[in-house]
Amino acid sequence: MIRAIRPRFRDTAARLDPPYDWRTALAVLVVGFCLILSGQRVELDRFTALTGEAILAQLGLAEESQVGRGLGRMIQSLFPIAVEERRELARLSEIDRENLPWLARIERVETTRYELDRQTLQLVPIVETKEYLVEPFGYLLRVLGKMLETLEIALWATILSVLLSAPLAILAAANYTPHRSVYLAARGLVSFLRAIPELVSALFLVLAFGFGPIAGILALGLHAAGFLGKFYAEDIEAADKKPQEALLALGASKLRVLRSAVLPQVAPSYVAYTLYILDRNVRMATVVGLVGAGGIGQELKGRYDLFEYDHVGTILVVIFVTVFLLDQLSARLRARLL
Amino acid sequence: MTSPVDQATVGERVVLAFHDVRKTFPDGTKALDGVSFAVPRGQFCVLLGPSGSGKSTLLRCVNGLVAPDAGTIEVIGRRSSPRTLPEIRRRVAMVHQHFNLVERAPVGINVLTGAIAQVPAWRALLHWFPEPLRNKAVALVLRVGLEPQHLHRRVGELSGGQQQRVGIARAFLCDPDLLLADEPVASLDPTTAQDILSLLREAARERSATVLCSLHQPELAVRFADRILGLRAGRIVFDGPPERLDDAALARIYGHGFPTDRLELAA
Ligand SMILES: Nc1ncnc2c1ncn2[C@@H]1O[C@H](COP(=O)(O)OP(=O)(O)OP(=O)(O)O)[C@@H](O)[C@H]1O
Numbered sequence: 001m002i003r004a005i006r007p008r009f010r011d012t013a014a015r016l017d018p019p020y021d022w023r024t025a026l027a028v029l030v031v032g033f034c035l036i037l038s039g040q041r042v043e044l045d046r047f048t049a050l051t052g053e054a055i056l057a058q059l060g061l062a063e064e065s066q067v068g069r070g071l072g073r074m075i076q077s078l079f080p081i082a083v084e085e086r087r088e089l090a091r092l093s094e095i096d097r098e099n100l101p102w103l104a105r106i107e108r109v110e111t112t113r114y115e116l117d118r119q120t121l122q123l124v125p126i127v128e129t130k131e132y133l134v135e136p137f138g139y140l141l142r143v144l145g146k147m148l149e150t151l152e153i154a155l156w157a158t159i160l161s162v163l164l165s166a167p168l169a170i171l172a173a174a175n176y177t178p179h180r181s182v183y184l185a186a187r188g189l190v191s192f193l194r195a196i197p198e199l200v201s202a203l204f205l206v207l208a209f210g211f212g213p214i215a216g217i218l219a220l221g222l223h224a225a226g227f228l229g230k231f232y233a234e235d236i237e238a239a240d241k242k243p244q245e246a247l248l249a250l251g252a253s254k255l256r257v258l259r260s261a262v263l264p265q266v267a268p269s270y271v272a273y274t275l276y277i278l279d280r281n282v283r284m285a286t287v288v289g290l291v292g293a294g295g296i297g298q299e300l301k302g303r304y305d306l307f308e309y310d311h312v313g314t315i316l317v318v319i320f321v322t323v324f325l326l327d328q329l330s331a332r333l334r335a336r337l338l
Numbered sequence: 339m340t341s342p343v344d345q346a347t348v349g350e351r352v353v354l355a356f357h358d359v360r361k362t363f364p365d366g367t368k369a370l371d372g373v374s375f376a377v378p379r380g381q382f383c384v385l386l387g388p389s390g391s392g393k394s395t396l397l398r399c400v401n402g403l404v405a406p407d408a409g410t411i412e413v414i415g416r417r418s419s420p421r422t423l424p425e426i427r428r429r430v431a432m433v434h435q436h437f438n439l440v441e442r443a444p445v446g447i448n449v450l451t452g453a454i455a456q457v458p459a460w461r462a463l464l465h466w467f468p469e470p471l472r473n474k475a476v477a478l479v480l481r482v483g484l485e486p487q488h489l490h491r492r493v494g495e496l497s498g499g500q501q502q503r504v505g506i507a508r509a510f511l512c513d514p515d516l517l518l519a520d521e522p523v524a525s526l527d528p529t530t531a532q533d534i535l536s537l538l539r540e541a542a543r544e545r546s547a548t549v550l551c552s553l554h555q556p557e558l559a560v561r562f563a564d565r566i567l568g569l570r571a572g573r574i575v576f577d578g579p580p581e582r583l584d585d586a587a588l589a590r591i592y593g594h595g596f597p598t599d600r601l602e603l604a605a
């Protein structure tokens with residue numbers, strides 16, 4: 001009876017029913033209810049209230065908001081950004097006064113402090129002169145150096161991931177793997193590598209290799225190898241079979257068929273994946289630096305912990321500019337290579 | 339009719355011989371049902387048969403792309419087996435209906451991959467082919483009717499007829515003893531089809547290579563073949579020179595109702 005009232009598409013009756021029925025409506029209701037429950041768990045209500053307050057404050061319709069105040073104070077403390085490097089001369093043993101570094105100068109600053117005279121029991125001012133070595137672009141250069149280190153970490157991580165994933169992809173491609181068990185093992189390894197977030201593996205690698213770029217390169221490279229291994233392998237599997245069969249019929253081994261019939265087909269998408277990984281590694285290299293894996297992130301974390309927000313400002317500006325420039329560069333590279 | 343194997347062995351060297359070859363696919367399709375024949379050196383032998391009669395399967399059994407269930411195949415004096423297959427494949431070339439070229443690679447590289455199994459591994463992997471081979475590839479590209487500027491053009495940018503010329507150049511690069519062609523002109527227009535078949539025949543004759551070629555059009559078979567094999571439902575139902583391919587023979591191959599007037603039109 002019910003089937004007679006509500007015929008489905010697969011029924012032989014030549015008619016078209018509306019694409020939705022009560023089942024769709026029920027599914028929408030259930031999903032909506034689950035989202036409401038979950039939204040409360042992640043404090044979406046508080047988020048809405050705070051954001052609304054901030055917007056009203058901006059429009060002058062409400063008093064100052066908590067979010068606006070916090071953000072405002074933070075942004076104010078980032079500027080002006082720190083460009084020069086100022087160090088107390090007395091602590092720098094190796095500086096030759098007659099032969100200062102390029103553009104550097106020495107600044108004298110007089111500070112007065114009051115000390116209690118034991119006899120007169122009066123506060124007497126004591127004038128002290130401190131000397132500072134000031135390098136006008138010192139800090140900017142230092143941050144640029146750190147940024148370069150981050151780029152190098154990203155580059156080497158990308159090289160590592162390509163070297164690792166290329167052979168892995170062959171073993172993990174169903175039509176080129178030497179054996180089914182090798183295929184399963186390679187697939188498992190690729191998934192495993194992709195499953196560990198860079199930040200987590202960086203935490204452990206810093207323990208193993210100490211602070212510095214090695215941990216960063218390994219953390220990023222291993223994760224990216226999991227990503228590239230999967231996509232390289234899927235492209236090998238999806239490559240046009242006809243030229244492969246032609247070379248097989250000529251007596252070529254699997255490796256030769258891969259080189260001559262598969263590689264030319266997959267090369268464009270391999271370039272695209274690899275450029276994406278390089279791009280991603282640059283951004284992630286900054287993040288893993290936060291846990292001590294070298295580069296600009298490590299510098300950022302250090303300054304942030306010391307409340308030196310003007311230095312943090314410099315670092316953020318340099319990161320933004322670099323990521324922007326790299327984006328342009330990789331877009332051009334892609335257009336040229338594809 | 340006397341056995342085709344006996345006919346061919348008289349006085350001539352046999353390049354290819356099938357002895358009672360059978361192939362049934364896992365889904366139960368009988369593609370080859372006891373096929374025996376022999377092809378002497380230098381012959382241009384054409385396989386005719388309706389769709390699904392087993393032409394592709396037969397050709398693919400020769401170079402081991404399909405493994406027969408029963409019977410024996412002898413190619414260039416060697417009995418086909420997993421052990422002899424690599425050597426057989428290096429001396430047997432194939433031209434495909436869909437060309438089976440690497441479309442993103444240039445013409446020159448596609449022709450040179452004809453030698454991919456014959457050069458040392460490092461040359462194959464770096465595509466660093468020896469100079470004599472490169473010169474030979476250039477000569478072949480010109481021989482099959484392409485222009486020098488095509489050498490660096492991507493195959494995907496060529497017309498179908500030009501692509502099949504590249505396929506033929508690739509097949510002849512290593513001077514094969516036997517050339518297999520599976521409907522080499524099926525995706526080409528009639529004029530181009532004739533040109534390609536003439537080219538195939540002449541290039542094979544210059545090198546005294548044997549050709550086993552499947553075709554869909556009897557008129558083309560009559561025009562180019564030295565000998566025609568008719569295949570139907572996995573069995574050979576006709577074996578003889580083109581002159582003997584009469585209406586009765588065509589009816590045996592294609593079943594009754596075959597429009598034989600097409601043949602007279604072509605002749
Ligand atoms: N890999 C396969 N698995 C199962 N059946 C197959 C396979 N390859 C071919 N066949 C079947 O074997 C039979 C012969 O096929 P084959 O491709 O040899 O015919 P053909 O003569 O080349 O046909 P066409 O002229 O259409 O190319 C057909 O019935 C086909 O469906």
Ligand SMILES: [Mg+2]
Pocket residue numbers: 393394395520521
């Ligand atoms: Mg076929």
